[in-house]
Amino acid sequence: MNPLDLINLTNTGVFIIFVGTAGIILLSKPLDKIIMFSLLQGGFVLVLAAARYLDVAMAAALFDPISTIILLMAVMRINDIRAGRREEIA
């Protein structure tokens, strides 16, 4: 059996998904977590394409950046609020 047969869309996508999961769970800073979350979403789109659900892959590719942007804006906003409160206390 050719070892290159192991590199197909499903295996690559599942590998990327697990790398993203390990990153999300183990990294501690929220910004690093968001970067690893986009890795997880990229792997998910890859698995959807491997299943030949290209319409669902299109919807996922449309919705994923939206939730990434929402998370980024929330993290920046919460950092601002916490910095302001720390200044108030000091």
Next chain:
Amino acid sequence: MLETQIWFYSGAILVILGSLATARGPGVRDPIVRILNTEVAAVGVSLIFLTYNHTLALLTFIAATSIMTLILLRAVIRLEEMGVEE
């Protein structure tokens, strides 16, 4: 056939890992960290939907997950502004 099994077992592993990390993960005192860990479980459920060819359920779940993230983060920001945390 093998591909279907890979999707199903990866989905199950992702659901288990995501729920454990949401309940007792590292740095989970922060609400943002907890919400981000929830997304792992959401991707796992989507992989299980994919195994059983539920296209409509998959589409709806992907859309609903992003809207749910939006609403949860709005609530967290509002609570943080009011100083309810800690």
